[in-house]
Amino acid sequence: MTGFIIQNPTLEQCLKAVKMGIGARRLLIMLGELRVDYFGRGSSELDYGERLLIVKGDGSLLIHRPTNVEPVNWQPPGSLYRAYVKRGLLVLEAYRKRPEERVRVTFRRVSLVGVYHLKDGAEFKLYTAEEVMKKAFIKRPDLVEKGLRVVMEEKRLKAGLVDCFCVDSSNRPVVVEFKKDRAGIEAVDQLSRYVDELRRGNPEVRGILVAPSITKEALERVRSLNLEYRRLDVRRCIKVLESMEEPIKPLEYFES
Amino acid sequence: MTGFIIQNPTLEQCLKAVKMGIGARRLLIMLGELRVDYFGRGSSELDYGERLLIVKGDGSLLIHRPTNVEPVNWQPPGSLYRAYVKRGLLVLEAYRKRPEERVRVTFRRVSLVGVYHLKDGAEFKLYTAEEVMKKAFIKRPDLVEKGLRVVMEEKRLKAGLVDCFCVDSSNRPVVVEFKKDRAGIEAVDQLSRYVDELRRGNPEVRGILVAPSITKEALERVRSLNLEYRRLDVRRCIKVLESMEEPIKPLEYFES
C-alpha cells in the first residue's frame, strides 16, 4: 500500500492532493467541515457539518455522517470529477451522465486529506440464505412436501424467474418460491404472477411459498389466491446439508 | 474536530487506538491489509486484501474495497465490539444480538489508524421525485384527469398505505398510486391490492397508476386487472409547482 496523508492541509495542498488522487484513480479520504448539494433523480441539501468523504478509484463517492451505515450522499461508480477553489472554499463536484445527476461538496475546513493506492484482488464469497434453502430443497424436496420432484432449478417465464419448478406425486406442476425471511404480501404476489401465467395453460398448477414464517396478511392472501405456504427455516437446511457431508465453510470457521 | 492519526502504527499502538476510539464512540478509520469473515443472516468470507475500515460512534461498521459504492461487509448501528491481538494479528469483532450476526476482521498489516470526534448537527433535506409528483397532483389533479378531486392525501388500508384517495367527476372513488420511475409489475400489484380491498365494498372503485413510463408487462397487467395508467413525469410537475410560485430550493441553487 502506497500513499500519503496530510493533516490540516492548506487549500493549495488540498486541491493538489485531490486532483492527483482522483486523477490517478487512487483512494481519496478527506475529513472536514463540508456541505452537500445534490440534484438528479431527486435532490437534497445538507448544511455544514463534520464528515468523512471518500472517493474511490472507480469514481464512486461517499459522504458519511457520524452515524448510520448508509452514506448521506453518494455518487455511483463512473462519475466524473471537478475540483476547484472558490472564495476560499474547496469545492468538489461529481457528475454522472445517465441518469444525469451531480453532487457538489463544499469544504469550509479540511482536517485531513489522504491518498492511497489499495491492492485487493481477493474473491468475495457470499453464501445467501436463499441459496442455502434452495440447495437443501434440491437435495431433499421432501423438506417441503413428500413426493415432490424438481423438474427445473430455474424457469424463466414472461412474468419473471421461477425459483424452482417441480411436479408433485400426482404429476401436478408446482411452482416453488423461496424466501429467507418472513414472507410478506409482495412475496405472495410474486408467486401469484408465476402461477397465474402457468394456470392459463393448465389450471391445475400449484404454487408453494416456502419461508421460515409468514405475515398474517400474506397468509390470508395465499389462501384467497389458492396458493400454499410451507414453513422451512435456514437452520434446518444447514443441518440437512451438513448431514449430507457438504459443510458450509463459514460455519466451520466460527465453530473453531 | 478533534482526533489523531498514526501512520504505520505498532500492534500495541493500534490496539490501544482502536479500543479508545470505539470505547469513546468516536469515528475510527483504518487502512490495512485485512480479511473478513461474516456469519449471520447470511455468511461470507473474503481473503486478505488492502481495504478501508470505518467504525462509527453508533456502532456501525463498514469495510470498503477499492471499488463500488457499497461496502463489501458491514454491521448495522448498535453493534458491540471486541478487539485483541492474536498470533501477531489484530482482530476486531463486531457482534449484534438481533438478528444474531458477527463480523470478524483480521488485520495482517495496518498502514493507518485514525480516531476523530465529528460534530454534525445539520438537518438533511431530501426532496424525492414521488413527493414532487404528489405535491403537484394535489395542487393540480387535472394533471392526471380532468374533474378528479383529492379526498385524502393518504389512506391506510389493511392492504397498505394508499398514496392518494380521490373521486372522479362521476363520484366514483379513485385510488391513485405514484411511481417516480418507470412502473414495473410490482407497482401494478401494489395498486391492485389496494383496489381489490376497496372493490369488495364498492365494485366501482377505479385504480390509476401514475408514472413517467411503464414496462410492457406492467401495462398488460394493468389492463387485465381493470386498472388504468396515466403518464406523468417529474419535470412536468416541477414546472407546474414553479409556475405556482413555490420553487423547489435545490433547483434554484443549481441554476446559479
Add this chain to the structure above:
DNA sequence: GCCTAGGTCCCGTAC
C-alpha cells in the same frame, strides 16, 4: 440498453 429479482439490503414510520 431494458427488465427482473435479490440484498446480511438500510431506513423511517405506523400500529
Add this chain to the structure above:
DNA sequence: GTACGGGGCCTAGGC
C-alpha cells in the same frame, strides 16, 4: 416489537 413501503436504493444477471 412487527409490518410495510421507499430509496437518488446498489448490484448482478438475462436478454
